[in-house]
Amino acid sequence: MMQAAVSHGSPFSRVAALVLRHWYILRGSWLRILELAYWPAVQMVMWGFLSEFLSKQANYVAQAFGVLIAGMLLWDVLVRGQLGLSISFLEEMWSRNLGHLFASPLRPIEFAAGIVTMSLIRTIVGMVPVTLLAIAFFGFSIYSLGWPLLAFFFTLQMFGWGVGLAISGMVLRKGLGAETFAWAAVFILLPVSGVYYPVNVLPEWLQVVAWALPPAYVFEGMRDVLAREAVRVDLLAGAVALSLVYLAIGFGIFLWLFNGARRKGLLATQGE
Amino acid sequence: MYAAIDVLHLRKEYGKIVAVDDLTFAVSGGAVLGLLGGNGAGKTTTISMLLGLLVPTSGQVRILGEDMLRHRFRALPRMNLSSPYVDLPHRLTARQNLAVYGRLYGVENLPRRIAELADQLDLAEHLDRPFGHLSSGQKTRVTLAKALVNSPAVLLLDEPTASLDPDTADWVRTFLKDYQRKTGATILLASHNMLEVERLCDDVILMQTGKVFDRGSPADLIARFGRDTMEEVFLDMARGRKRSVEELRKMEPVR
Numbered sequence: 057m058m059q060a061a062v063s064h065g066s067p068f069s070r071v072a073a074l075v076l077r078h079w080y081i082l083r084g085s086w087l088r089i090l091e092l093a094y095w096p097a098v099q100m101v102m103w104g105f106l107s108e109f110l111s112k113q114a115n116y117v118a119q120a121f122g123v124l125i126a127g128m129l130l131w132d133v134l135v136r137g138q139l140g141l142s143i144s145f146l147e148e149m150w151s152r153n154l155g156h157l158f159a160s161p162l163r164p165i166e167f168a169a170g171i172v173t174m175s176l177i178r179t180i181v182g183m184v185p186v187t188l189l190a191i192a193f194f195g196f197s198i199y200s201l202g203w204p205l206l207a208f209f210f211t212l213q214m215f216g217w218g219v220g221l222a223i224s225g226m227v228l229r230k231g232l233g234a235e236t237f238a239w240a241a242v243f244i245l246l247p248v249s250g251v252y253y254p255v256n257v258l259p260e261w262l263q264v265v266a267w268a269l270p271p272a273y274v275f276e277g278m279r280d281v282l283a284r285e286a287v288r289v290d291l292l293a294g295a296v297a298l299s300l301v302y303l304a305i306g307f308g309i310f311l312w313l314f315n316g317a318r319r320k321g322l323l324a325t326q327g328e
Numbered sequence: 329m330y331a332a333i334d335v336l337h338l339r340k341e342y343g344k345i346v347a348v349d350d351l352t353f354a355v356s357g358g359a360v361l362g363l364l365g366g367n368g369a370g371k372t373t374t375i376s377m378l379l380g381l382l383v384p385t386s387g388q389v390r391i392l393g394e395d396m397l398r399h400r401f402r403a404l405p406r407m408n409l410s411s412p413y414v415d416l417p418h419r420l421t422a423r424q425n426l427a428v429y430g431r432l433y434g435v436e437n438l439p440r441r442i443a444e445l446a447d448q449l450d451l452a453e454h455l456d457r458p459f460g461h462l463s464s465g466q467k468t469r470v471t472l473a474k475a476l477v478n479s480p481a482v483l484l485l486d487e488p489t490a491s492l493d494p495d496t497a498d499w500v501r502t503f504l505k506d507y508q509r510k511t512g513a514t515i516l517l518a519s520h521n522m523l524e525v526e527r528l529c530d531d532v533i534l535m536q537t538g539k540v541f542d543r544g545s546p547a548d549l550i551a552r553f554g555r556d557t558m559e560e561v562f563l564d565m566a567r568g569r570k571r572s573v574e575e576l577r578k579m580e581p582v583r
Contacts, residue, residue, distance in 0.1 A: 065405070065431065065432070065433065065434025066434075069431055069434060070431070070432050070434075072431065073428050073429075073431035073432045074428075074432075076427070076428055076431065077417065077420065077424075077428040080419075080420050080424045080428075081417070081419050081420065084419065147417070151415055151416070151417040151418060151419075152413075152414060152415035153414070153415060153416060153417055154414075155381060155409075155411065155413070155414030156409065156414050156415075156416065156429070156474070157432075158380075158381055159379045159380075159381055159404065159407075159408075159409045159414075160404060160429065160432040160433060161401055161404045161405045161432065161433060161434070162432055163401060315383075318380075318381065318382060318383045319382075319383045320342070321340075321342070321373065321376060321381070321382045323376075323381045323382070324372075324376050324381050324382070324411070324413055324414055325413065
């Protein structure tokens with residue numbers, strides 16, 4: 057009977073193994089791939105036609121056509137970042153696989169890195185076709201934002217991952233009864249993120265809340281680029297710094313709840 | 329002989345419930361230890377603590393010389409688990425599951441290792457079917473293949489033949505016996521199947537309500553309880569009928 061040659065692997069190979077596990081699922085179903093682009097595409101078409109209508113009626117939209125479509129596309133980058141991560145985590149819960157994963161040499165930080173990578177892949181697979189559709193349908197290219205687009209994208213993704221990790225920890229600790237939060241939690245931030253209107257239209261106390269969150273910096277920065285072709289470095293720096301803080305907090309919460317789950321014996325018992 | 333598994337005063341409390349109470353045992357390298365007990369005896373809780381999936385309330389666990397509470401990632405690459413309470417992803421094929429876990433354990437030349445396991449476990453024709461589409465027996469064999477993918481020095485088996493028909497269960501037991509003999513792996517087997525324990529284990533710990541009720545080889549336990557089979561021993565334990573030596577002497581026929 058042959059013995060396996062075991063190198064004990066590297067953190068990178070373990071993260072890659074987890075990504076491979078989710079990639080197998082994603083590539084195995086064209087419906088899952090279609091689903092990634094479905095809602096962003098529907099929303100983009102709706103906001104695109106609304107923008108066309110408003111550009112004839114409203115000076116604000118006429119001056120910066122695409123501000124609503126760009127807002128919608130970038131908001132979906134945040135949503136897909138959080139949802140993409142949460143779905144990968146939920147897949148492990150649904151398949152009752154967590155016990156096997158955490159009985160292996162996979163460390164919690166490698167697990168987090170794996171589902172973060174998968175979230176990035178899901179976002180790119182879902183969003184790139186929609187951005188191309190926006191060019192085809194409305195002649196609006198999100199890529200006209202230039203290099204700041206890259207900063208906006210990663211800032212929103214990191215914030216989404218932070219929220220997603222905290223929610224995943226909560227689902228692990230509280231069970232699949234808390235699954236609804238994974239699907240809906242991020243939308244509570246929509247009104248205070250300044251996606252479709254400037255932050256200064258909010259009541260003053262809500263503006264304080266808005267400026268404590270990275271999306272407000274991103275969407276204000278996005279409007280400046282589209283309307284005035286000006287890149288506000290201060291807004292970008294604020295967005296990146298805050299996103300890193302929220303990502304660290306999200307991972308800290310996940311780790312705290314993960315360790316709580318280890319004390320309560322939930323890793324080997326969670327499932328549908 | 330070194331202790332591959334060394335457990336000292338292990339205790340797990342869930343609030344006021346004590347799931348495992350002052351459990352102490354050691355398993356020599358290359359030995360097969362059975363944890364035998366009814367539902368709720370603490371077998372699965374013990375296995376979870378050995379793997380670091382569950383943090384003990386107190387006590388120590390050393391596996392392959394590593395303190396599992398502080399350095400579990402040093403030992404985990406050389407361990408593995410099979411349990412009916414933990415599943416593999418149903419949408420992945422058997423081959424994909426083995427590829428993922430082989431990479432997690434850092435197995436080199438993985439395609440060859442998967443082919444070997446498929447051959448040994450008679451899985452070749454099922455490798456490219458989704459795990460969720462397999463029969464119970466096939467799933468058990470895939471789970472066993474996953475548990476053996478890294479040729480573990482310490483193998484933890486939680487009820488490895490649960491829900492299998494007698495023929496498949498017998499096949500799995502024969503395979504495990506053969507595997508242990510050829511590789512010298514240390515095996516801890518939690519079960520409430522007496523036949524399995526009798527056939528596979530060198531040593532058995534009888535557990536009841538989280539505590540060690542008795543310990544010995546299957547032959548010793550059968551003799552000590554004055555019974556013919558481990559099933560009768562188990563029933564004596566479950567029904568609180570452990571006999572004292574004096575009682576057994578009284579039962580001996582007068583010559």
